[in-house]
Amino acid sequence: MAALSAIQRYKLLTSTVVPRPIAWIVTQDAQAIVNVAPFSCFNLMGYTPPVVAIGIQAQDNGEAKDTRANIEANGEMVVNLVTSSDVEQMTRTAANFPPDVDEAEATGLRLTPSITVRPPRIASAPVSLECRLHSLLDVGPSQAIIIGEVLTMHIQDRYLLDSQECLVDTPALVLAGRMHGPGWYVRCDAPFPHQPTGASR
Ligand SMILES: Cc1cc2nc3c(=O)[nH]c(=O)nc-3n(C[C@H](O)[C@H](O)[C@H](O)COP(=O)(O)O)c2cc1C
Incomplete structure (x- = not known):
């Protein structure tokens, strides 16, 4: 790894550590301007406590991406999951908009209010996780890992088979996973069963 350039490391690792779920993150700045962006270094x-982690790089000019700046400023974000039919909309929000542009408005994305945090959630997302910043770890001059504690989870009714048992129709979500390189995704709707003897989970 040390002998490779950053782009070589990026290509080899992101082409093989797949599929990666995508966190479609909504944050807000101090003026309540909404920022939306996708992150596939996520799980x-x-x-x-319930926690998710997101890997955020700096912008090419070394400055923090708006998502990081907003989370650092007010400690709140909503992580929305991405269906295969939302991929087009999701990629539009990856464009590098200036911080004072409401990215939901600019890309025609419908939002709906959250309950426990100020940033709204994405209306079309089947699952949204309202999160509070747990910790932020700088793991290099231009990258950080953000850990968010999930305070509230939304799941659209039609995917919840049994609310008492917390049974979710996961294949029906048809979530998109990020695959090799820009422009490649996978539909997560072809699970196969495997029950090894002695498995604990
Ligand atoms: C599918 C997808 C996954 C991405 N994953 C990441 C990621 O894990 N980390 C990252 O720093 N940028 C990632 N990006 C790029 C950011 O979305 C992009 O830099 C965006 O402009 C950041 O927006 P912001 O400045 O509003 O936060 C990804 C882009 C796409 C389309």
């Missing part, structure tokens, strides 16, 4: 890291 669930635990459930007591």
